Amino acid sequence: MLIRLKDGHVIDPAHDRDGIDDVWMQDGRIVARPPRGTEPDAVYDVAGKIVMAGGIDIHSHVAGGNVTLSRLLLPELHEGTEAPPDGQPFGTARWSSYETGRLYARMGFTTVVEPAVAPSQALQAHLELADLPILDKATLSVLGNDEVLLGLMRDKAGRDAIADYVGLVVAKSRAIGVKCINAGGSAAFKDNVRTFGLDDVIPSYGLSSRQIFKALQQAVVDLRIRHPLHLHCNNLGVAGAIDTLVETIEAADGLPLHLAHVQFYAYGSEGKRGFSSGAQQLIRALNLNPNVTVDVGQVMFGQTVTISSDSLRQYSANALASPNKWIVWDGEGNGGGIVPFHYKASNVINALQWAIGLEIFLSAHDPWRVFFTTDHPNGAPFTTYPKILHLLMDRDERARYIAGLPKAAMALSALPSITREFTLQEVAIMTRAAPARLLGLTDRGHLSPGAIADVSVYTDTTDRTAMFERAALVFKDGNLVVRDGEVTEYRFGRAETVEPGFDKAIVRTIDGRLGDLYGTDTRQFTVPAGAIGRDEPFRVHPCRS
Amino acid sequence: MSVRIDGEAASFEDAVERAAAVLSAGRAPVVAGLGTDIAGVRAALKLAEHLRAAVGHRAAPALSRDLAVLSETGILFVTPTEAGRRADTVLLVGDLATRAGWLAEVFGRDGAPARTVVSLGASAKAAAAMGTEGAPLSLAVKGVGVRDTLLALKARVGGRPVDEKRLGRSGLRDLDNAAKTLAAAKYGVVVWDAAGLDGLSVEAAAGLVRDLNAAARYAAVPFPGDDNAAGAVLACAWTTGFPPPLGFPGGIATHDPWRFDVDRMVASGEADAALWISAMTPAAPAWTEAPPTVALVAAGTRFVMPPAVVIEVRRADRTTDAVLHDARTNTLTPVAAPRGKAAADALPTVAAVIAAIHLRLSGKGGASC
Numbered sequence: 072m073l074i075r076l077k078d079g080h081v082i083d084p085a086h087d088r089d090g091i092d093d094v095w096m097q098d099g100r101i102v103a104r105p106p107r108g109t110e111p112d113a114v115y116d117v118a119g120k121i122v123m124a125g126g127i128d129i130h131s132h133v134a135g136g137n138v139t140l141s142r143l144l145l146p147e148l149h150e151g152t153e154a155p156p157d158g159q160p161f162g163t164a165r166w167s168s169y170e171t172g173r174l175y176a177r178m179g180f181t182t183v184v185e186p187a188v189a190p191s192q193a194l195q196a197h198l199e200l201a202d203l204p205i206l207d208k209a210t211l212s213v214l215g216n217d218e219v220l221l222g223l224m225r226d227k228a229g230r231d232a233i234a235d236y237v238g239l240v241v242a243k244s245r246a247i248g249v250k251c252i253n254a255g256g257s258a259a260f261k262d263n264v265r266t267f268g269l270d271d272v273i274p275s276y277g278l279s280s281r282q283i284f285k286a287l288q289q290a291v292v293d294l295r296i297r298h299p300l301h302l303h304c305n306n307l308g309v310a311g312a313i314d315t316l317v318e319t320i321e322a323a324d325g326l327p328l329h330l331a332h333v334q335f336y337a338y339g340s341e342g343k344r345g346f347s348s349g350a351q352q353l354i355r356a357l358n359l360n361p362n363v364t365v366d367v368g369q370v371m372f373g374q375t376v377t378i379s380s381d382s383l384r385q386y387s388a389n390a391l392a393s394p395n396k397w398i399v400w401d402g403e404g405n406g407g408g409i410v411p412f413h414y415k416a417s418n419v420i421n422a423l424q425w426a427i428g429l430e431i432f433l434s435a436h437d438p439w440r441v442f443f444t445t446d447h448p449n450g451a452p453f454t455t456y457p458k459i460l461h462l463l464m465d466r467d468e469r470a471r472y473i474a475g476l477p478k479a480a481m482a483l484s485a486l487p488s489i490t491r492e493f494t495l496q497e498v499a500i501m502t503r504a505a506p507a508r509l510l511g512l513t514d515r516g517h518l519s520p521g522a523i524a525d526v527s528v529y530t531d532t533t534d535r536t537a538m539f540e541r542a543a544l545v546f547k548d549g550n551l552v553v554r555d556g557e558v559t560e561y562r563f564g565r566a567e568t569v570e571p572g573f574d575k576a577i578v579r580t581i582d583g584r585l586g587d588l589y590g591t592d593t594r595q596f597t598v599p600a601g602a603i604g605r606d607e608p609f610r611v612h613p614c615r616s
Numbered sequence: 617m618s619v620r621i622d623g624e625a626a627s628f629e630d631a632v633e634r635a636a637a638v639l640s641a642g643r644a645p646v647v648a649g650l651g652t653d654i655a656g657v658r659a660a661l662k663l664a665e666h667l668r669a670a671v672g673h674r675a676a677p678a679l680s681r682d683l684a685v686l687s688e689t690g691i692l693f694v695t696p697t698e699a700g701r702r703a704d705t706v707l708l709v710g711d712l713a714t715r716a717g718w719l720a721e722v723f724g725r726d727g728a729p730a731r732t733v734v735s736l737g738a739s740a741k742a743a744a745a746m747g748t749e750g751a752p753l754s755l756a757v758k759g760v761g762v763r764d765t766l767l768a769l770k771a772r773v774g775g776r777p778v779d780e781k782r783l784g785r786s787g788l789r790d791l792d793n794a795a796k797t798l799a800a801a802k803y804g805v806v807v808w809d810a811a812g813l814d815g816l817s818v819e820a821a822a823g824l825v826r827d828l829n830a831a832a833r834y835a836a837v838p839f840p841g842d843d844n845a846a847g848a849v850l851a852c853a854w855t856t857g858f859p860p861p862l863g864f865p866g867g868i869a870t871h872d873p874w875r876f877d878v879d880r881m882v883a884s885g886e887a888d889a890a891l892w893i894s895a896m897t898p899a900a901p902a903w904t905e906a907p908p909t910v911a912l913v914a915a916g917t918r919f920v921m922p923p924a925v926v927i928e929v930r931r932a933d934r935t936t937d938a939v940l941h942d943a944r945t946n947t948l949t950p951v952a953a954p955r956g957k958a959a960a961d962a963l964p965t966v967a968a969v970i971a972a973i974h975l976r977l978s979g980k981g982g983a984s985c
Contacts, residue, residue, distance in 0.1 A: 136947075139853045142853040142858070144687060146858055146859075147687075149857050150870070151868040151869050153868065155867065160666075161661075164869040167854060170857075191695075194947070194950060195850060195947060195948040198654060198854075202658070218701075260833075261803065262802075262833075263802065263803075263832065386692075392690075396687075396689050396690040398686070398693075400691075400694060400695070400835070401694040401695070401698055401835050402694070402695045402697075402698055588697075588701055589698075590700075590721075591944075594949075595947070601937060602937070602939050
């Protein structure tokens, strides 16, 4: 079926397109304008509307063990209010996989990355993602606190063995990359350590956080995985954590590194509360280290729940739980923690967190290296994205917020003096072109022939919240799935994966280690395609050649 | 005889048609048992939403005690695999005799670390399964049950006073000794099975873990339940947002442990149609009076009350590849059926039968979404 989107304002930063044009789709792909006289099967007149590639979220906790624990911890926070439309089972069941897909799709997002999958829970995560409609998905495998990696490092197994192990885990658990969360912190927590910095050492292994993350960073490079090591640093949420963040950036030594939700570290320790913005220090470090990318983890006000595999940090945050209940768990690797939290506009610290996130976005020189996230749901639910885009694109909207926030907080941030407003081009970079490039997904994030036909059409209005809350049209693989902000039908996407090459001899080694440790083997993190319950659940993308 | 309608042999197609008729005739149907793999649970939930049926698991009484603690206070837990490798101190709470096999798998492996076991009501069989030398430190206070001893222990761990008259001087001394032993752990775990405890005991055990963890490292190891109960909880939670018992009043997924308690609904006559699923154990419902019932069961199941429709199904872990919760790793795990056995089994899977019933009811495939 040949589809023509006619006369839209096409914004495609990957190809410097920004003007009135047509977009053509056929058989699930973007195609070139056909020869004159070819009649399309369907024409959508999108004159006056904005046309972009489908949105890509590189870091959003939407599936897996910790997400489901949050569902069980907080049933009272997600009681349903409406029945789903016909043909969309569970689509309004709040906090369900089905609802997550529906709500992302209506905002024009077509790909989401679950960034924290414990290898042993990979099957569960993929089953949950298989029930998340419309979008394509991808996962990152969490390593860096697992006893196997730590054992290999302690025993000086060498760089190749570590790369082989990492490659094995990524391939078998059907991931697209590697995540490292407070390297060594969870392992140290199991040894009853309660704070853990970049150069602190796990008592039972004698390894520092720095050594572990650098070993993983090297392994990702050696395996030619396109997505750089995705790192959650030490000392999340701590006043003065900006020093840890900058030290980590410097420790990357020029190799590719992605730092997650940096807002939660961009904290100085100045002022009478000992808490201030470290955003400008972060920006300076980013400018000096072009090998590093970051996502922001913007905070918005309201009730949410923090979900993290940083078990040490989540345990230490349990006194802040609101409502007052929490889960923390230990596992073979990271474990995790679920701590509900309410960000209050009246709270100076929370207001400053909000300002620091925006300050990072608006001070960054290169939108290709600063990614749009709330670390859903840790800073705020992903449903706040339209409001955040509005704040970035409209200084008057920011001024309205700032006027209602504690002056003490605003005095500690540069935000009130920033006049920059994001353009639609910059929004498309942050939410489409750059994420695709960072993930190594060359088939999306742009609108040139050959790309998968994931296309979002928005009504161009100055109320950017309204504009991005409800896409006018969304196409997934060339199929119309959203009209006027409502999902019209379910389709199920795939999980995007990589299969890095590794020496198969490592399987025996790892089977042996898992056998000794736990009486298990590599099947513990192997996800068979036949177990997912959908046709062709995975798509493999090439590693760097 | 693998398919029966009103006790008589029947074809699969006729049974599906009758099952659809029985279930759609109900104004308050229930989906009960739910002893099936993840594919079966996913299919059952879709059908339940369509029927607006209540959904419960056979292990509901125990499950609901653990889930209540989870949602009222939260919990600090550890995977059994990591507990088995790391724990140097284990407190067993309750009898646990029926969990001896699981305890042996988790704690009794060759090469397990030396550990101190404290028993609060554990059977000899459970204690023996721990694989440690010598008898466990037993905390049995005469005339005081497991629950009250646990509460008193929690108080002493927290340095709070207890009823010395009731516990007696030796009882108090034993408690304080146990509290000291537990506090000396490098990594301690508290093990329980909610099937053998009341709700307050489960809450106290979870609270004790939190208290002990303030200084030493501690975590809970609750038994996850039989018949893929923990797997059903996970699948229900990601599909509807909630664990069972749940229902779909007005089409809205809703969690309410009393309202959707399927045994209560059946006993009170509120339920007027039932789908019983037990594909992992040949178990019939224990109901003494039941509404018209469709039963999807493992071969060999004997019924007190003859169901309207019986369709025998494959054993999820024996003759069909399945995804099940693993009580040792605490994760969903693919279980491959032996090839020969799978090929030899002509029975359908739970998911396939439910999809057929759903198709019959809706005219649409249940499998596509």
